[in-house]
Amino acid sequence: MSAGTRTRILEATLATLKEKGLAGASTRAIAATGSFNPALIFYYFGSLNELLLAALAQSSGERLDRYRAAVEDAERIDELVAVLGRIYREDLASGHIRVVSELVAGSVSHPELGPRVIELMEPWIELAERAIERSLAGSPILELASPRRLAHVAVTFYLGANLVSQLAPESEDLAGLLDDAARFAPALDAALRG
Amino acid sequence: MSAGTRTRILEATLATLKEKGLAGASTRAIAATGSFNPALIFYYFGSLNELLLAALAQSSGERLDRYRAAVEDAERIDELVAVLGRIYREDLASGHIRVVSELVAGSVSHPELGPRVIELMEPWIELAERAIERSLAGSPILELASPRRLAHVAVTFYLGANLVSQLAPESEDLAGLLDDAARFAPALDAALRG
Amino acid sequence: MSAGTRTRILEATLATLKEKGLAGASTRAIAATGSFNPALIFYYFGSLNELLLAALAQSSGERLDRYRAAVEDAERIDELVAVLGRIYREDLASGHIRVVSELVAGSVSHPELGPRVIELMEPWIELAERAIERSLAGSPILELASPRRLAHVAVTFYLGANLVSQLAPESEDLAGLLDDAARFAPALDAALRG
Amino acid sequence: MSAGTRTRILEATLATLKEKGLAGASTRAIAATGSFNPALIFYYFGSLNELLLAALAQSSGERLDRYRAAVEDAERIDELVAVLGRIYREDLASGHIRVVSELVAGSVSHPELGPRVIELMEPWIELAERAIERSLAGSPILELASPRRLAHVAVTFYLGANLVSQLAPESEDLAGLLDDAARFAPALDAALRG
DNA sequence: TATGAATGAGTTTTCATTCAT
């Protein structure tokens, strides 16, 4: 049942992270959530940090697939922005945003985690880069900054917004911002291409 | 020597935060840095959290003054961007960015800190708002989003950039971005006003 | 203002004991209650324990006077019991019972206090002894036990009842018991003397 | 070896309580007494308070069995009183009285303990009630007060006597009182029934 | 007579991790 147990541990980790945040995700808390023995964490993942990273990687990977599919369907920038807003709301509701925010923020004070979290960011940057290339093709904006750089800016802003949303849950969030952007986007699109 | 000791504690806290991050800033570590008795922290600040917050408030307040002066001297957007880049490098070198990043990120998993950190963000948003109002006066951008909202976006991005710079110190940073922006800014300024 | 300050400290101590019990009566808490500097406690009383003892002695002394006056007015045992019930209710309402209970109980785990608290018990035993001598004069009960011994039993029971009332405030208390005893007392008195 | 370690911890707790009282029964002191790691206390009992309560419950339970057996053998009140005196001396010698006194008294200033300690009192009241019912059957005393109420009085007095014996170890104790009572009891018994 | 600062020893509790079974 090795595979089954691994999965169970990962699910319990994600659930604990969503409910209690990183500070509440101790080995004992995770084990209690999943009704298994804390020592299993070390048997399967070597350390708590590795488990946390694996959980983030899994959550990140799943969402990446979802975004990739959506992004590839979008032809114009207004479509893109609209679909991003929709998926982001899913992420918020499912708790995935909380997981990302907790772990990314937590990595700041746990230097062992930093580089590993950064690695997980890379495919997102690439996805953003491709989306930008396609939707800004021909725009004069690309004369100012490369798609890669714009992608980096986008992901950076995304993480900042997650951070703020975690600290001030009632503040205006990224979802609302994307909604508005979707309204301007046609004009913007025209302007940028014109 | 109340003032003297308070200052000493605050300085030791900032130094510890810069050197070891939030996770390393325990009462004992701070006291060791400043060579005083850990109990003094409670005598002067009541709790470790309050001390941490006071240290952040002080660092934030000092930098705010610096930015305010610089921003008020800038007439056009290109000047503004250029001066921001310069000060940001100072902040990086002095360790202030590390302090901010550690505490803002740390607040995510320490919910008691969240609201207090958010409060400290407010004057920065206001400063950004005024700078945007002045430098974008008459620009069509303001038809799409209010200065307040743009200020919020700016601060959010700033925090995201701090976060990323902490996790991947060698990645391209905000300072570089601002440098580039300073190059485009004249054109941008013209375009925006035109 | 020596006398004034001493009094102020004693009053703050009694107030703190009544409100927060012995565990809450730290030097700082007492000083906060009375708005004075904790170091004054040591200046005037030498140690916290001495202050606590002085407070108990004062409270005990005042109540002793009250009981003495009442007891001396009572001729028969039914009168005695009735008046005791009445005063006991005063003591409960004023918080004196709480002070006594906290300190007597607290002395169990603070051996320095034990002998000092016992000393304060002595005048109560004597008072009880005299009351018993007078109200049981001629009764065959005195053939079984000396007034001194009966007095000891009475005070012991009194302390036990205080203890229980502190632990289970809603349980049947000494006041109720004395009320009932007041009803039987005439019959008892007749029987004992007959 | 769960049972073995639990027992070891419980025994170390009782020993520490007997030797140093409640104030001396810190987690470290208990662990030192039993030569185990202080963290084991939390592993097995969750908190120091729970351990203390468990130790009291065990001691109380064992003694309750002993008293129950003795009480059930006693037919008349003089026999009852005599056997109670004998067992009480055992309790004194074994340190059980100290444990009870420390925890009951300590509960006064640790309100979390109060209700839990009161619960442990209940079976003692019931035992006393049954003993009183049997040995006072037919006595006119029962017209004045119910067996339940008399039992309550008895237990209250018992706790008061424990308290006093702890504070003034050399004072006349309950054992002596019971001895005397045993001498009067036949006469008393006759009188009460007659 | 009164204050504010400072100290050192103490408290309970939590944690990731290891290991024998």
Added chain:
DNA sequence: GATGAATGAAAACTCATTCAT
């Protein structure tokens, strides 16, 4: 594969008390 027991290090915080002023 899985468990329960055990550990050592660390955490934040509170306290009575002292002392120079």
